[in-house]
Amino acid sequence: MSSNTHHDESFYRKYIWSTDHKIIGLQYGFTALFFLLVGFTLMMIMRWQLAYPESPVPLVGSFFGEDGILLPEIYNSLGAMHGTIMIFLGIVPLAVGAFGNYLVPLQIGAPDMAFPKLNAASYWSYFVGGIIMMSSFFTAEGAARSGWTSYPPLSVIEVGQTLWLIGMIFLITSSLLGSINIITTIVQLRAPGMSWMRLPFFVWSQFVTSFLLVLAFPPLEAAAVLQLMDRVAGTSFFLPSGLVVSGEILNVSGGGSPLLWQHLFWFLAHPEVYVLILPAMGIVSEVIANNTRKPLWGYKSLVFAVVFLGFMSFIVWAHHMFITGMGTAMSAFFQTTTMIISIPSVIILSALFISLWGASIRFNTPMLFALAFLPMFGIGGLTGLPLGLAAADIYLHDTYYVIGHFHYVVAPGTIFGLFAGIYYWYPKMTGRKMSEAIGKLHFWPSFLFMNGVFMPMFIQGLAGVSRRLWDGGL
Numbered sequence: 001m002s003s004n005t006h007h008d009e010s011f012y013r014k015y016i017w018s019t020d021h022k023i024i025g026l027q028y029g030f031t032a033l034f035f036l037l038v039g040f041t042l043m044m045i046m047r048w049q050l051a052y053p054e055s056p057v058p059l060v061g062s063f064f065g066e067d068g069i070l071l072p073e074i075y076n077s078l079g080a081m082h083g084t085i086m087i088f089l090g091i092v093p094l095a096v097g098a099f100g101n102y103l104v105p106l107q108i109g110a111p112d113m114a115f116p117k118l119n120a121a122s123y124w125s126y127f128v129g130g131i132i133m134m135s136s137f138f139t140a141e142g143a144a145r146s147g148w149t150s151y152p153p154l155s156v157i158e159v160g161q162t163l164w165l166i167g168m169i170f171l172i173t174s175s176l177l178g179s180i181n182i183i184t185t186i187v188q189l190r191a192p193g194m195s196w197m198r199l200p201f202f203v204w205s206q207f208v209t210s211f212l213l214v215l216a217f218p219p220l221e222a223a224a225v226l227q228l229m230d231r232v233a234g235t236s237f238f239l240p241s242g243l244v245v246s247g248e249i250l251n252v253s254g255g256g257s258p259l260l261w262q263h264l265f266w267f268l269a270h271p272e273v274y275v276l277i278l279p280a281m282g283i284v285s286e287v288i289a290n291n292t293r294k295p296l297w298g299y300k301s302l303v304f305a306v307v308f309l310g311f312m313s314f315i316v317w318a319h320h321m322f323i324t325g326m327g328t329a330m331s332a333f334f335q336t337t338t339m340i341i342s343i344p345s346v347i348i349l350s351a352l353f354i355s356l357w358g359a360s361i362r363f364n365t366p367m368l369f370a371l372a373f374l375p376m377f378g379i380g381g382l383t384g385l386p387l388g389l390a391a392a393d394i395y396l397h398d399t400y401y402v403i404g405h406f407h408y409v410v411a412p413g414t415i416f417g418l419f420a421g422i423y424y425w426y427p428k429m430t431g432r433k434m435s436e437a438i439g440k441l442h443f444w445p446s447f448l449f450m451n452g453v454f455m456p457m458f459i460q461g462l463a464g465v466s467r468r469l470w471d472g473g474l
Contacts, residue, residue, distance in 0.1 A: 019116035024123050025102030026429070029422075031123075032094035035130060036415075039085035042078045049075055053471035075470035076145045077160065081133070083148030084164065087272070088171050089130050091410065094418055095279035096175070096213070097126065100182050100206045102429065107200050109191025114184040122177035129170030136163035147468075149265055152238035152258045156230045157245060165228045172221040179210035197303070201296060204303050205282030208310040209275050215314070216271040223264035230256070259324060266317040274313045276410055278306060280373065280417025281348055287370040287420045288352055292359030298351040305344035305351075312341040322390040323397045331390045338388030345381050349374060365439030369420035372447050373413060380408030383458060398468070401461020404454045412450040419443075 015023060048057055049070045061068025070078075101119065105112055113119045136143040144164035146155035155161045186199075186207050199207075226237040234253070238261045241254030289296050296302065318326065318334045326334075352374055361367065383405040386392035396402060419442075427433050465473055 017120070019112075019120050021101050021105050021113045021116070021119060022429075024119050025098050025100075027123050028093050028097030028101060028126070029099075031127060031130065032090050032098060035085050035089035036091070036094070038134070039082050039090055042082040042085070045070065046075060046078050046082065049470065050472040070470070072470040073145055074142075076147075076468065077143045079468065080144045080147050080150075080164075081137075084133065084144070084168075086410075087148065087276070088168070089126075089133065091276050091414055091418070092175065092272075093126055095276065095414070096182070096206065096209055097123065097178055099279060099283065099418075099421055099425075100178070100210075103425070104182055104185060104203055104206055105189070107203050108186060108189065108194055110185055110189035113181050114188055115181050118177050119181050122174045122181065125170050125177065126174035129167045129174060132163055132170060133167035136160060136167075139163065149269070150227065150261075151265075152227060152230065152256075152261050153240070153243055153250075156227065156239055157250070162228065162231055165224045165231070168224045169221060169228075172217045172224070175213045175217055176221075179213035182206055182210040183214065197300065200282075201285040201299065201302050201306075202282035204306055205278045205285075208306050209278045212271040212275050212278075212310055212313060216268040216275075219264045220268035223261055227261065259321075262321055262324065263317070266320045267314070270317040270320065271310075271313040273409065274309060276414045277377065277417075278309070280377075280414040280421075281306070281352075283417050283421035283424070284370040284373050285352060287366045287424050288355055290424070291362040291364065291367040291370075292355055293362075294355070294359055296351065297354040297357075298347075301347055302351050305347040309341065309344040309348075312337060312344070316341055316388075319388050319393070322393045335389055339385070342381060342385060342388075345377075349378055349381075364423075365434070365436055365443060366420045366424035368440065368443045369416045369423065372443070373416045373420065376408055376412035376416060376450075380405060380410075380413050383408065395464075396461055398466060399461035400457040400465045400467055403467050404457030404461060407454045407457070411454065412447065416446075419446075 018024060018027075045057055045060065054069055056068030057064060057070055058068075061070075064070050064074055101113065104110075139160075141159040141162075144150065144155075144160045146158050146161055150161065150164065186203060190199075226235070229235040230237055230239060236253045236256040238258050239250070239252050239254060239256045240258065243250040243252065243254070285296055285302070316334060316337045318330065319338045322331060322334075356371075363371075383401070387396060387402065387405060423434055423439055
């Protein structure tokens with residue numbers, strides 16, 4: 001005798017320890033948005049310090065000492081953690097963990113992700129990594145102070161970096177588990193008839209992004225373990241012999257290379273730029289196709305461009321290292337590959353712009369964010385070209401020009417794409433629509449003020465203002 005009754009899952013089983021791709025996508029989304037808020041708050045404190053150097057910080061100044069004044073080492077700490085939180089705890093989990101988990105199975109006709117329990121493990125590894133990162137603010141040493149790039153030897157001898165490295169190991173493990181899951185799902189669980197050239201461009205963007213994560217993150221995870229050993233086990237993977245600190249030779253075994261860390265870090269960190277931007281391009285393509293009421297122009301060109309972009313992203317990393325004194329042959333190679341990698345980006349942007357031609361466009365909130373993404377990413381890309389040429393980069397390296405370039409790609413670029421996706425799929429995820437009036441109130445000030453913040457940075461950088469001046473260079 002059969003029964004139609006079923007056991008109702010508890011709240012914790014359904015929403016906390018879930019293996020459902022939609023719930024895990026929402027978990028990633030809410031957690032990533034929280035971390036984006038934390039990273040934004042750190043940035044606001046830094047901007048106050050630049051505007052009013054050596055003045056008490058309002059509201060939160062008591063956390064920095066009795067007089068509420070932000071000290072240079074705390075400013076460095078906020079800068080390092082702002083970059084780390086925004087990239088590794090905010091944008092990547094939102095772009096890949098939230099949108100990828102929720103939408104990829106739906107768009108390819110799969111019942112769930114290929115490995116549901118691995119999916120849950122990916123989220124909880126991310127969550128633990130985030131907690132470890134945030135806990136560093138409350139330790140006696142304080143949070144990391146060596147920049148989001150964690151360059152040795154400073155990162156090995158400076159306080160606060162141990163928990164940063166442990167947190168990074170958890171975050172990298174999370175990304176590896178999640179990206180393997182997405183690749184397997186797309187390869188194995190497509191619905192019958194869903195051939196490769198019928199995949200939505202959003203799915204292609206997630207597919208290439210997952211390959212970037214799988215191939216680029218292991219070197220950084222290995223490097224993080226090696227740097228952790230340098231800090232806690234007395235090794236010298238990244239510490240050279242004869243290192244002088246405070247007038248005394250550092251008592252370490254030596255023989256290591258700080259440049260090794262830079263190579264391992266940037267081998268991940270340049271593909272990471274495309275890990276940030278490709279999911280946003282996929283989201284924007286969906287929003288544009290819907291609100292122009294016609295298919296994307298040049299679908300095959302888009303697919304080939306995004307695959308080529310993923311491949312090329314692995315052979316441009318050393319353009320971040322021109323100032324380390326590399327030879328002219330290697331410098332010429334990386335300058336050439338950097339110019340080449342701009343071509344697929346231009347193809348993708350061009351195809352999206354041409355898709356607007358002759359369309360009956362709906363200018364709703366998701367479309368406004370998607371349309372703003374196009375010129376903002378264009379500005380970010382164009383301003384990156386001088387940084388890909390050694391002659392210009394040696395002058396501009398570590399100035400506000402670099403900050404302006406990167407933030408145009410990631411802030412009014414990627415984050416606008418992610419906002420477009422949130423407004424666009426919110427009805428799908430909740431059954432409710434967001435307010436158009438409030439959405440446009442969100443968009444227009446964001447668009448104006450982001451340009452107001454980041455455009456002057458190009459002028460400051462060309463004037464030679466360093467990126468890490470706690471008092472603005474006064």
